[in-house]
Amino acid sequence: MPHRLTPLRAVALSISLLAGYPVMAEPAGAYLAARAATQDDNFQAAITYYDRLLDEGLADMGIADSALTAHIALGDYDGAVAIAKTLAAQPDAAQGVALTLLAQAARDGDYAKGLQLLDESKSVGPLFAGLYRAWALVGEGNMSDAVSEFDKVGKLQGLDGFAMYHKALALAQVGDYEGAEKILSGASKDIIHNTRRGVMTHIQVLSHLERDGDAIALLDDTFDGDLDPELEAVRAKLEAGEVLTFDMARDAREGIAELYFSIGAALTGDVPQTVPLVHARLAQWLNPAHADAILLTASMLDQQGQYDLAIQAYDEIPEDNAIFFAAQMGRADALVKADRAQEATDVLNALVQADPDLPGVWLALGDVERRQQHFDKAAQAYAKALDRITDPDPSDWFVFYAAGIADERSGNWERAESELKKALELNPGQPSVLNYLGYSYVQKGENLEAALEMIKEAVEAEPDSGYIVDSLGWALFQLGRYDEAVVQMERAIELESVDPLVNNHLGDAYWAVGRKREALFQWQRAISFGPGDDVDMERVQRKIDIGLDAVRAEEGAVPLSEVGQPR
Structure with missing residues (x-):
């Protein structure tokens, strides 16, 4: 992964x-x-x-x-x-005024104007102000004062790594790769290497110093040998001895774009989403080729529920860009959220045709097909993903879990059981897997005692999951332990009061213990909250009309009094 x-x-x-x-x-x-x-x-x-x-x-x-x-x-x-x-x-x-006008000055290459605005503004913080000033000095050709300004920001508590990253960019930009590398491998290394762009900056600098072996080692160590298409392309160039283009910040304007982006990225998750969105948009304005800023823009719009705008943003990354695949994956996810699942399927199918060796894309395709209840197609996509995972590790449990669901729903129980067991092997005690495997056993009338223990373990892990508590109640019901089943199902209905399946199950349990009026009420609720993917509404109505005992007799099932007894 x-x-x-x-x-x-x-x-x-x-x-x-x-x-x-x-x-x-x-x-x-x-x-x-x-x-x-x-x-x-x-x-x-x-x-x-x-x-x-x-x-x-x-x-x-x-x-x-x-x-x-x-x-x-x-x-x-x-x-x-x-x-x-x-x-x-x-x-x-407000601060947005200064940020906008400072971005315009940098876009126009009017660094003197930017410095003047900075002196007049009281709304921007010391980090932004100091680094903007440093980059503006770079733009004016005053590298000596720029370096002093970078160093001054680096003395602010907790900001040395941030400042030194930008100083390294500026040094590399003017061809001082030795100075840049000294920073990138120095005291601020761990902080700088905490971002992908920091690592890529160091790799590009090492390439210019003809230290391709060190660059490859850094690439492999950082990403644990699991490289996406962009990183694979970088590694191939390094192995071929090709000098990488230094494109992280090619001039002062792009350096300021990187400032807007890096602050926006750093603030993600810590402030209202509009704040990193504004920083990312202004970074794009300064450097339209800044693909990571575009991705941040799209991600923020996606998180804000502005899916159509997010889709447009993802589309801004051209096909020849190294992170095109990542952008298209994000676009597909936004399409699903916008209820445009078929378009998402088309996007992902195009990706697997372009490069069929990426398990993550097959996994995403399987997820989209599964959400549309195209379980056969989902199972095929998950199988392709699993074929490309040669040495599964614990992080791969979800692929096996999702594949197990798709295979179970498409009627391939033998393979589903194997995949679900593998998911548990990779992630022992995972409650969703325990619940799904246990519930599947209950539905099939197999391994009921083992199923009950699995679901109990899942409930212990997630006691507030209504669906898992309902599974426990249903397992007890299938074992003929109706009084215990009622207790669990009443708890489940507290957690998932409008779920048709949970209401249907509680109705069956009430009927089994003689609380028939309450059973009818729960079945009527199930119909009112339907339709449900796992609820046969015609059967529920039939239970209302003639009762559960009569329905079971019509189906040739054993009477409720004999459920759970050896046969």
Whole structure:
């Protein structure tokens, strides 16, 4: 499975682009609509209303700043700059104003203007201000003062790794690869190597120093030998002795783009999602080829539920880019969330045709097919994924689990049982696997005592999972232990009150202990909450009409009084 690197966390940052939203008296409709759209992160709807308020001169600072944020989030930089310029003279202008105008100055190559804006701004923090100043000095050709500025930021508590990463980029940019490598392998190494871009910077620098062996070793050690297409391409070039292009920051503008991106990436998960989104968008504006900034933009939009915008962002990464596959995987996931599963299937099928050797893509394809209940196709995709996992490790348990589900649902129980057991072997005690395997045994009337123990173990691990508690109740029911089953199923209904399967099971348990009026009520609830994937609603209605005993007699099943007894 792909090795995941923990994003770098910058210490002592105080960054907020969102000001408060004071209530306006007029026009209340536009304000309330804009406020609702903002709370839903619906930026397109928000700017429609915010711009109306701005045009009518009815916007206060909070509204104007929210409009600025929405324009940046949509990638409408001209609109954002226009708003920022109107707000710049205000003493309480929010940080987004400075970030926007500083980005514009860098985009125009007007570093003197950027330095002037920086001196006038009181809203940006010391990390951003110091590194922007350093990069602007690089842009002006004043490398000596730039290095001093990088070093000054590096003395701020907890920010040395962040500052030294940017200093290394600047040194490499001007051809001082020895100086850059000294930083990248020095005291800040562990912090810099905590991000993929930090590692790639070091690899590119080593390549320019003709230390290909060290670069390959760093690549393999960091990613544990499990390389995605981008890393495979890098490794192949290193093995061929090809000097890698240093493209992490080719000039001062791209260095400032990296500043916006790296702060946005560092803040991900620690602040409202709009904050890293704005940083990522401004990084894109400064460096449209910054694929990682595009991915961060798409990821933030995805997490905010703006799936169509996320899909558009993922589409901005061209097919010849090394991270195209990663972008398309993200695009497929966003398509699924946007209820466009067939389009997601088409995207993933195109990827496996382009490169059939990536288990992660086959796994994603299987997941999409499974969500659509195309279990035969899902099973085929999972089988392809498993074929490409030659030496399974504990992290691969989910592939076997998902394959087991697809095979069980498509009628291949023998293979499903083997896959589920393998998932447990890789991840002993995993509650979802224990529950699925145990419940499958119960449904098939096999290994009931063992199934009961599996599900009990799963409940101990996840006592608040209504589905797992329901499985325990159903296993007890199949063993004829109806009173115990009722206790567990009543607990399950507390946890999953509107699930048709749980209501149906509780109805059966109530009937078995003679609580027939309550059974009818639960079956009626099951129908009202249906349809359910695992509930035969016609059978539920039949139970309401003639009772569970009569339905079992029609089906040739043993009477409830004989359930669980040796036959």
